[in-house]
Amino acid sequence: MTEATAARIKKHWIFATLYVLLSLFFLVAAAESALTYSSVVNVQEQVVLGRTTHSEEALPNGTLLINFSIEVVNPSRFDIKVNSVSWYVKVYNGTEPHRYGIQIAADYIGSTEGKEIASTSTDTLYFTAHVTDPYVLSKLNEFINYSASKGIVYTLATAPFVHEFDMIGYLAEFEHNYLRESYLNDLVKIDLKYSSEGAGA
Amino acid sequence: MKVNRDDTIKMIVIALLGSTPIAFMTFDFMFPNISTPSLEKNMMAVLAISALVGLPCGYLSRRTDMAMMTVILYTAIGYALAVVLYSAPYLTHHIALILPGFYYAMFFRFTLLLLFLYVLGGFVGTVLGQWIRDSIGTEETSLTWKEK
Numbered sequence: 001m002t003e004a005t006a007a008r009i010k011k012h013w014i015f016a017t018l019y020v021l022l023s024l025f026f027l028v029a030a031a032e033s034a035l036t037y038s039s040v041v042n043v044q045e046q047v048v049l050g051r052t053t054h055s056e057e058a059l060p061n062g063t064l065l066i067n068f069s070i071e072v073v074n075p076s077r078f079d080i081k082v083n084s085v086s087w088y089v090k091v092y093n094g095t096e097p098h099r100y101g102i103q104i105a106a107d108y109i110g111s112t113e114g115k116e117i118a119s120t121s122t123d124t125l126y127f128t129a130h131v132t133d134p135y136v137l138s139k140l141n142e143f144i145n146y147s148a149s150k151g152i153v154y155t156l157a158t159a160p161f162v163h164e165f166d167m168i169g170y171l172a173e174f175e176h177n178y179l180r181e182s183y184l185n186d187l188v189k190i191d192l193k194y195s196s197e198g199a200g201a
Numbered sequence: 202m203k204v205n206r207d208d209t210i211k212m213i214v215i216a217l218l219g220s221t222p223i224a225f226m227t228f229d230f231m232f233p234n235i236s237t238p239s240l241e242k243n244m245m246a247v248l249a250i251s252a253l254v255g256l257p258c259g260y261l262s263r264r265t266d267m268a269m270m271t272v273i274l275y276t277a278i279g280y281a282l283a284v285v286l287y288s289a290p291y292l293t294h295h296i297a298l299i300l301p302g303f304y305y306a307m308f309f310r311f312t313l314l315l316l317f318l319y320v321l322g323g324f325v326g327t328v329l330g331q332w333i334r335d336s337i338g339t340e341e342t343s344l345t346w347k348e349k
Contacts, residue, residue, distance in 0.1 A: 022253070023221045026222040029236070030225040030228060033235065033236035033286070034286040037235055037290060040235055041290035041294065176234070184234050
């Protein structure tokens with residue numbers, strides 16, 4: 001640098017220092033933001049559904065008791081705010097794509113429940129349904145009787161129940177209510193699906 | 202324009218220091234919900250910071266053409282740095298990018314307007330910087346002659 005420039009910087013060292021500090025501030029902010037972005041994208045691969053269990057029990061009074069549990073594994077450093085959880089139990093009659101599903105039980109957890117999956121933890125969600133609706137039970141019995149006529153023997157407890165689970169959550173510390181820029185919502189969204197049919201259970 | 206070694210060094214130093222705010226603002230514009238701190242896509246704030254970043258170009262350079270070149274240079278370096286920040290997860294975590302064409306097209310489409318703001322803000326800052334330098338010079342001269 002020329003002596004004139006060096007002298008000017010030396011003379012106005014406060015100005016020069018402020019400019020360097022401004023640059024450093026934005027450098028740190030950019031690095032921190034990029035690291036957060038990397039972590040957020042990585043979370044999409046880290047958060048998974050874990051072990052599942054389910055049981056169906058025919059009670060002596062002809063009703064049906066169904067239990068289902070599923071683990072949500074969150075090894076990331078972010079809490080997950082649950083937006084919705086859906087659980088369905090169905091019996092499918094027929095094959096894809098024109099199959100007819102008899103809905104046996106369902107449950108739903110909405111955002112108003114305020115449920116959160118804490119960071120670096122595994123949360124187990126439990127669902128229980130006592131199926132007493134005569135309409136649902138009659139449909140199920142019709143299916144069992146029809147199957148028997150075709151040579152496939154089912155009972156109320158051993159019918160081919162399919163458990164379907166769907167959870168949508170958001171990383172709790174980030175905004176996710178954008179109307180136009182939906183990609184920002186998707187960035188911090190966790191969408192997990194499970195079907196016992198696909199799992200071969 | 203004729204640029205000597207001293208001018209080149211000055212341009213490079215200012216361009217490197219000025220590129221980090223440009224990189225951050227571009228990244229923040231793409232992901233305001235995860236960046237810290239965030240301008241929340243406030244274009245006036247972007248213009249104001251651009252002017253602030255352009256200030257030293259005018260303050261340290263007597264040549265307007267060189268100051269303007271510096272603005273364009275730090276905008277280019279900052280924007281390139283922003284592309285690197287935007288690619289960070291795919292560079293550090295070995296995550297496969299499914300549609301790279303779409304991914305980068307979205308970035309360029311969203312942030313193209315910002316380039317104009319950076320350059321415009323930088324030019325405004327350059328003029329302000331020159332004005333501040335001249336004002337200080339005038340004041341100093343006036344005080345010196347007053348004492349004598």
